[in-house]
Amino acid sequence: MVFSQLDLAHQIDVLFDRCVDLECDSGGDLRVVRGTLDAKSAVIVAFDFNIAGGSIGPSEAHQLRVAITTADQMTLPLIMMLNTGGVRVPEGANSLGAFRFVFRDLMDAKVRGLQVLSLVTQQCYGGGSMLAAVSDGVLVNAQSQISMSGPRLIQALNQYVEGDDVTTDQVRLVLSGKSRAATSDRFQLVEDDAEGYRRGIQRLLSSSDNLGPSINQSLLNLERRFAENGVIPSDRFTAKESIHPSIDKSKFGCGNSWSVRASLFTQDTQVGSATAAYALVTDSFADAESIYDLVKAIDALPNSISNINIFIDCPSHSPSLIDETLILSEYLATLALGVRLKHLSGVNVHVLVIGSSGGGIFAALSAAASRMSMLSAGSVQVLPRAALRAMRRPDENLITTKQLLESGAVDDMLEDLSSVLS
Numbered sequence: 001m002v003f004s005q006l007d008l009a010h011q012i013d014v015l016f017d018r019c020v021d022l023e024c025d026s027g028g029d030l031r032v033v034r035g036t037l038d039a040k041s042a043v044i045v046a047f048d049f050n051i052a053g054g055s056i057g058p059s060e061a062h063q064l065r066v067a068i069t070t071a072d073q074m075t076l077p078l079i080m081m082l083n084t085g086g087v088r089v090p091e092g093a094n095s096l097g098a099f100r101f102v103f104r105d106l107m108d109a110k111v112r113g114l115q116v117l118s119l120v121t122q123q124c125y126g127g128g129s130m131l132a133a134v135s136d137g138v139l140v141n142a143q144s145q146i147s148m149s150g151p152r153l154i155q156a157l158n159q160y161v162e163g164d165d166v167t168t169d170q171v172r173l174v175l176s177g178k179s180r181a182a183t184s185d186r187f188q189l190v191e192d193d194a195e196g197y198r199r200g201i202q203r204l205l206s207s208s209d210n211l212g213p214s215i216n217q218s219l220l221n222l223e224r225r226f227a228e229n230g231v232i233p234s235d236r237f238t239a240k241e242s243i244h245p246s247i248d249k250s251k252f253g254c255g256n257s258w259s260v261r262a263s264l265f266t267q268d269t270q271v272g273s274a275t276a277a278y279a280l281v282t283d284s285f286a287d288a289e290s291i292y293d294l295v296k297a298i299d300a301l302p303n304s305i306s307n308i309n310i311f312i313d314c315p316s317h318s319p320s321l322i323d324e325t326l327i328l329s330e331y332l333a334t335l336a337l338g339v340r341l342k343h344l345s346g347v348n349v350h351v352l353v354i355g356s357s358g359g360g361i362f363a364a365l366s367a368a369a370s371r372m373s374m375l376s377a378g379s380v381q382v383l384p385r386a387a388l389r390a391m392r393r394p395d396e397n398l399i400t401t402k403q404l405l406e407s408g409a410v411d412d413m414l415e416d417l418s419s420v421l422s
Helices: 008-015 058-074 087-113 127-133 151-162 168-175 177-181 194-205 217-228 288-299 321-325 326-343 359-368 385-390 401-407
Strands: 017-021 031-037 040-046 078-081 115-122 124-125 137-140 144-145 187-189 253-255 262-267 275-282 307-314 347-359 371-375 379-383 413-414
Touching: 008 031, 008 040, 008 078, 008 194, 031 058, 040 058, 058 087, 087 115, 087 127, 087 326, 087 401, 115 124, 115 127, 115 194, 124 127, 127 144, 127 326, 127 359, 137 177, 137 194, 144 151, 144 168, 144 177, 144 187, 151 168, 151 321, 168 177, 168 321, 168 379, 177 187, 187 194, 217 288, 217 326, 262 288, 275 288, 288 307, 288 326, 307 326, 307 359, 326 347, 326 359, 326 379, 347 359, 401 413
Parallel strands: 040 078, 078 115, 115 137, 124 144, 137 187, 275 307, 307 347, 347 371, 347 379, 371 413
Antiparallel strands: 017 031, 031 040, 253 262, 262 275
């Protein structure tokens, strides 16, 4: 019996005993139940890729939040069966706002000690892979597919931007459960049958490991991954000449990521200063190294810092096959957790979109921030225009500032940066 080919109801039935559906009052497409495995209770939230690609819209986000809250309050493990295409793109700002609070709830519950396990039997993309990346363990079979960007987008962007003619088989190999398990201890390879997944769940439930909030260990693992995968940083220089007309670049130092497409500007923090500032700016995408550099810098801040400003002009996360080889979702999840831990320790973390933003970089920082602001001249999209062009899809309508505010994707709109820079 090939477990990944079973329908969702059958998968739940063969894995868990005495399942009782939990009422969510949202009409979403997920299944949320309380079940047992070997007399151990858990809250299970399951995605069906056959329904809207298992995508996460506002109703599904509500179901996820019910599952997280129930597991947290009852001190039960949360098990996510993640077969999902990520955030539901057609619902635009509503999906972005909904995912922001789901991811925030999950991180906060993880910090409180919630045990989170994930199963990926088929495919898990976008926001779904970020949910997996904060789990204590992710069970995968050799053919499971996990990535921030879908295979089609990765292949198209590598041809459109990188000029690399990667094949479908090459992409699928990098994204496979077998490759993920070889790269990260978080991913554990099991046989694609019910017994393989049952034994995997039993092993993870009996473990006391909690991989979520340990930022120092995560940074060591992520740094080591660069060398292990042959990604050696080049000499750095400024890819983008300015941050924003209102910001004095001379007060910032700058380093470039290895792809020389993403620049992280770091403000020189004076002795006794209570505020630190960073600017992640790029004409294309935020790659793994620029994300790593940002969270490492934030994690190293002294306790005297009580305010952090993060300026963002970055359309999305990188869809590069090299970045996906590194498991980009784990870099984004580490950034989100690192920033969120600063907030929970009492630091005011203010993220400001000063140009364009979207994708995983927006999802990570908006969920983690104390306050998410946006200049009125800024813009946010679920998928950037470059990605749409590469896949030869029509450009989606730009999400309006009103929609972003109403959905909760951002907290407020600023006309200029005078109140922040003063």
